[in-house]
Amino acid sequence: MKSNLVPINVFGIAMSIPDEFIKGSHVRRDWVDLRDQSYSPSLSVLSDVMSLDPRLMVDIPSSNLKQPIFGVRDQKATQRCVGYALAALIDIQRSLQWLRSFGGKAPTAAEVDRIRLDIASADMLYRMAFFHDHYPDLSTIQGIEGIRSLRSAIKGFYHHGACLDWPKDTRPSEKGRWQSTSFLPTSPDDEGLFPNVDQAKDARRIGLGAYFRLASVLNHYHAALNDAQAVLCTANIHDGWTRATPDNRGIIAWPPQLGRTGSHAVVLTGYDETGFHVLNSWGAAWGGYKGQAGIGLWDYGDWAQNVIDAWVLRLGVSAPKAFGFLQGERGVKGLSGPVQAGSTPCYELVGHYMHLDDGFHVSSGSYPSFPSSWKRTRNYLLTGVRPGTDPPDPGDTRYRGLLLWIPGSLEGIKATFTQAVARKNRIKGHGLYPYTVFWCNSFVEKSLEVFNIIFESCKSQAGVEAEHLNSLIEERVQGVGRAFWREMEMSAQRAVHGTTDGPSEVHAEAELETVELGYVADLLRGVMELKAELGCEVHLVAEGTGALVVHEMLAAIRRDADRDGASRQYFCNHDPTTLFDSLHLVHPAIGWARAQVFLVPLVQRINETAAPLPHPGDTAPGVEPVSEVKADRPARIYVPSEELEAQLCFGAYGKSLLHLAASAFEDRLPGPGSTPELPTWVPQDFLGMAGMDRKRSLHSALYRLNRLASQKRPGDRVTQTELISDQAIQESIFAAIASMRDPACQTFGGGKVGQDHG
CATH class of the missing domain: 3.40.50 (Rossmann fold)
Structure with a gap:
């Protein structure tokens, strides 16, 4: 499949999953970090069965399958599953935002084409993870092409946003896009290490709002899917994943014949009494569970033994003009002070x-x-500079x-x-x-x-x-x-x-x-x-x-x-x-x-x-x-x-x-009277x-x-930071x-x- 924009017939296609997809580690486990925010399930009533919103599914001509309106990615020969999984999650949430903004109406054919064109760039997300891909057991920084973890991808997304992809086999016609090589192997963006001006500017439009790490508790996963409709997940995989095709009803065979062979990143989009629904990045010819191209069934027993990490995310609202305003904790226990927040995004x-x-x-x-x-x-x-002393023209x-x-x-x-x-x-x-x-x-x-x-x-x-x-x-x-x-x-x-x-x-x-x-x-x-x-x-x-x-x-x-x-x-x-x-x-x-x-x-x-x-x-x-x-x-x-200087202190040092x-x-x-x-x-x-x-x-x-604004009374001690x-x-x-x-x-x-x- 050259492009997710072109409808395909999955019947009659000879499935051939490359061995490198299931052999070898393509994602690294997230190390324990006590600063991570843990997801806490709410007390809302959970659905017995949940799947990707049917309004986000469209028919594939000449078949009895449906596929997501944003398409099913095919990472092909790349080993960038972390970027592809995160991009798919972003697409799900952006599509849900789109449904809400249009009153929940089903999209027209023209709108579906536009949604499929405006998907997040998997390669850009993967590349930005590089800046945060550091581990205690690694003596050197990993290269641009290396194993990533979910946390590194999430932090890269937080700091740099997400560009739109160009899901065609032509070079991008819009400067702000970052084309993934799965659509064009010779894409000029494959040489990019950091967003250019146009890409950095456009990437701000898609930002991360909140993210929480999931404990490996079944109820937490179910609750997170009810809250956010998608969960980013990594797992140990085996040969059973290669047999999850429409001919086998999209079921990941369990138990496997060969045992664990590698690791992989995917998106969970739902669940039922048997297991989780998994959106993969191996093309629309994979999966087919309950008629959903690209989505397979992951048995609960398989999940319990092979799940690695999982995160639940929410996209943020684009409000660049609001940044820089400190909001006090007024009304919370009578306090009034700056709220502790995460680091400022790099973009x-x-x-x-x-x-x-x-x-x-x-x-x-x-x-x-x-x-x-x-x-x-x-x-x-x-x-971009116009010297002079006169006021600038409005334009x-x-x-x-x-x-x-x-x-x-x-x-x-x-x-x-x-x-x-x-x-x-x-x-x-x-x-x-x-x-x-x-x-x-x-x-x-x-x-x-x-x-x-x-x-x-x-x-x-x-x-x-x-x-x-x-x-x-x-x-x-x-x-x-x-x-x-x-x-x-x-x-x-x-x-x-x-x-x-x-x-x-x-x-x-x-x-x-x-x-x-x-x-x-x-x-x-x-x-x-x-x-x-x-x-x-x-x-x-x-x-x-x-x-x-x-x-x-x-x-x-x-x-x-x-x-x-x-x-x-x-x-x-x-x-x-x-x-x-x-x-x-x-x-x-x-x-x-x-x-x-x-x-x-x-x-x-x-x-x-x-x-x-x-x-x-x-x-x-x-x-x-x-x-x-x-x-x-x-x-x-x-x-x-002199009065303010006498009131300064540096930690325990009183000056x-x-x-x-x-x-x-x-x-x-030399002091007064000093001699050699x-x-x-x-x-x-x-x-x-x-x-x-x-x-x-x-x-x-x-x-x-x-004086300093932080001094409530004259003579108050003040810190160097103040x-x-x-x-x-x-x-x-x-x-x-x-x-x-x-x-x-x-x-x-x-x-x-x-x-x-x-």
Whole structure:
């Protein structure tokens, strides 16, 4: 059967199931994960017999069989049963949604043809499972073609959605489709590792709402089928599966002649007194149970001995504009706070991020990243950016520039990714294309677990209220902390300069040896080229340790600028003063000695060369300029006030994280009266500390954060996480960017500007 769109006559067809379908493991058991949500049956009355909704079945001409209106897939020579089973389940639920939206009326012939054309892509679902296909007993990451599990496919679906397939033996005519090779073996999509822009955009239309793992309890399976009409399932299979044909009434023979021979993924669509109804992916010539092509009967005894895993799923409602709104638990036990939720789907930020760890792209997990991603984004911006200062025409959906955001690394990738998604549409509302660089979150997430162990050890020794607890923590954490901080600095260097070994610090007078171009340097070069070619706006925000990355970016520009004309190789514009239309450093976690090399001079030059702008008044609750001169400058450094800094704590440590870094992580500076014979060392200040108020040279750029929204009363202790997540500074950044334009075009209705790229 070449296509499920073409009716077939299953009679007279010689059944020939390839041996590889039943011999060998084509699906892997899901490992135990206590974070899985278990399915709990409701108390609703169960049907004695259940099968696929008859309204979803249509006649096959020249036979007495029916087949689902979305067709019966034939995976042919592929070993991608996990993707095919999940795609069939999605098709069932989408067809049920279709019936509901049309009042339950039976579809017309034209509507059936459309439904069969708009089926989920099995290959796309299989490929996205690759990013989550990791197991404790595997020493290496599996290749693109390898065994998958149900959980990995479900997580891939959650994070990337599902494209539509192109169930024809021709190449897709729609860019957003992902064609499975069962329809066209030479499909160009078979070479795809990650959705392109059109595919990622269209895949958002089909998303996962809820999913629960089933216990191997018969009643749970029956209840789940009553609730959701389909269950995703894996099983050990045997030679009896090959004999489930219309001639044998579609019954999977039990017991088998040869015993277990492999494993397989299918969809359960119903049950009766004998067993479960199984929708397979071996074509319409398989099955035939109760006249249902592609559906066989799986005996309860066979199920009890050979079932592996099962999940019940519900599709989500497409509501992309609703994401980012935090709903409190109001009305539930009197609580009012953010609801704990799962990780943010990856498709919410596709085309708008780069994810690095130790200088390399993170090509697995929930938020994969590839070198080609930025190239695609840059090519899009060449036509998607419209520079200028006038308000855009109503029909003009292009951006006026780019906002590059480099978060710190103190929160894990899950939280940082969610924050980037939440601000995406706010940035677009200012006519700017948002792009975020995650550069060290995975490493920091693991390292903080070590710090927690040390903190707990210190608490158990000294007690929570001990006066010397902070000093004890500084002493105990110093060895690990210094290694941690060096790795942070090295990660920033590798992100910019590449992964080859290089100098620990790059100064203007350093030897100008050739260095490998890192991914952030490649991004910087692309941004410079866009600025030079289009004259577009470029705004840069760096939070916390993100200042280390900015430092390395400036070092790379300076190194290249110091070369002679013939040896310059990276950047087309060597003046960062004119590159950034605004620069915002939020609690910058960089030592004062290092900051004076590039960052502080850049901030001073940007503010000296820029014309003063009228101050817009209170930029945001709790944020105020340090300087008495009421003029906005395009370079800003946000620091906590001395009162707020004194209220910060980092876990059991009763001071801010920057104090801990200064005391135990970063190199110390020679103290007053220090000599080579009798050296004394003191902690150096960090650029993000409140003490920067004392440096008059920075007053034009300094802005103080006086309080946090989470503080119910003045003087309340606040955590480092609360400081990072507070929205006052972000609102101040957006207000500053808007005030740089004519007041008439500061914002564009607060809505979305620009096409949605990925």
